[in-house]
Amino acid sequence: MAEYSILITSSPFEGDTALRALAFIQGVIDNGDVVNNVFFYSEGVHHCNSLMLKTGDELFAYDGWKALAADHNVNLMVCITAAVKRGIVSEMEAKENGIAQANLTTPFEQAGLGEFFTALHECNRLVQF
Amino acid sequence: MAKLLIRFTQSPFSNAKSQDGLDFALAATNYGHEVKVLFENQGVLQLVKATSTKGLKNHTKRLASMPFFDIEECFVCKASADTYDIDQVLANTSLIDELDCEWITSEEKVALIQSVDHVVTF
Numbered sequence A: 001m002a003e004y005s006i007l008i009t010s011s012p013f014e015g016d017t018a019l020r021a022l023a024f025i026q027g028v029i030d031n032g033d034v035v036n037n038v039f040f041y042s043e044g045v046h047h048c049n050s051l052m053l054k055t056g057d058e059l060f061a062y063d064g065w066k067a068l069a070a071d072h073n074v075n076l077m078v079c080i081t082a083a084v085k086r087g088i089v090s091e092m093e094a095k096e097n098g099i100a101q102a103n104l105t106t107p108f109e110q111a112g113l114g115e116f117f118t119a120l121h122e123c124n125r126l127v128q129f
Numbered sequence B: 001m002a003k004l005l006i007r008f009t010q011s012p013f014s015n016a017k018s019q020d021g022l023d024f025a026l027a028a029t030n031y032g033h034e035v036k037v038l039f040e041n042q043g044v045l046q047l048v049k050a051t052s053t054k055g056l057k058n059h060t061k062r063l064a065s066m067p068f069f070d071i072e073e074c075f076v077c078k079a080s081a082d083t084y085d086i087d088q089v090l091a092n093t094s095l096i097d098e099l100d101c102e103w104i105t106s107e108e109k110v111a112l113i114q115s116v117d118h119v120v121t122f
Helices: A017-030 A042-048 A061-072 A080-084 A091-096 A113-120 B017-030 B041-047 B059-064 B078-083 B087-092 B106-114
Strands: A003-008 A034-040 A076-079 A108-111 A125-128 B003-008 B034-039 B073-077 B102-104 B118-121
Touching (some): A042 A076, A042 A080, B003 B041, B017 B034, B034 B041, B034 B106, B041 B059, B041 B073, B073 B106, B078 B087, B078 B102
């Protein structure tokens, strides 16, 4: 049984990347392998913005991530440094900085590169989208 | 401990990827992983020394700090440098000596990728 870490560095708006990432993760789970974590880094943090709305017949990846966490208990980690500078803030940062609205909520959890690299010790596969 | 190859493929200031990639590489060795870096495609432009600009992180200085984070193995794609015709620029103002970079061919790149556990591209 393989244990995977999934690194998302592309934004939701980069072609079919999110579609492929979600399909890949579903495949890993269907194979009976384990997804230790999904780590959103760099432009990938835009996936965690809860203020996005669904448009037309396009994939709405945000719902896909939520479903992964709900159905398979996948750990969704967001790099806090990369997120806050791109305007993805939790309730706490919003309050502390007088920002009207937080847009990072469960199941996404703030983490650092340290947590990602610590978890990587447990994983034998790292796949980047 | 995992062996990681970090590929730098973007020019230093066209987007945030170079900076994010470097942060990623420096953090990896802090948590007990082994890191090798490869500059290819437009990433070879990161090896041209840039002066400081107020409001921008000095990418040249940050790259030069990699050996202090135990990132000793740096590789540069020869074909990419040829494509951008920057050999002459690199010869005069280059980070390659400071980082002790090794020029590699496409075949050697394949061997390099096979020598690591994970490859991450920025």
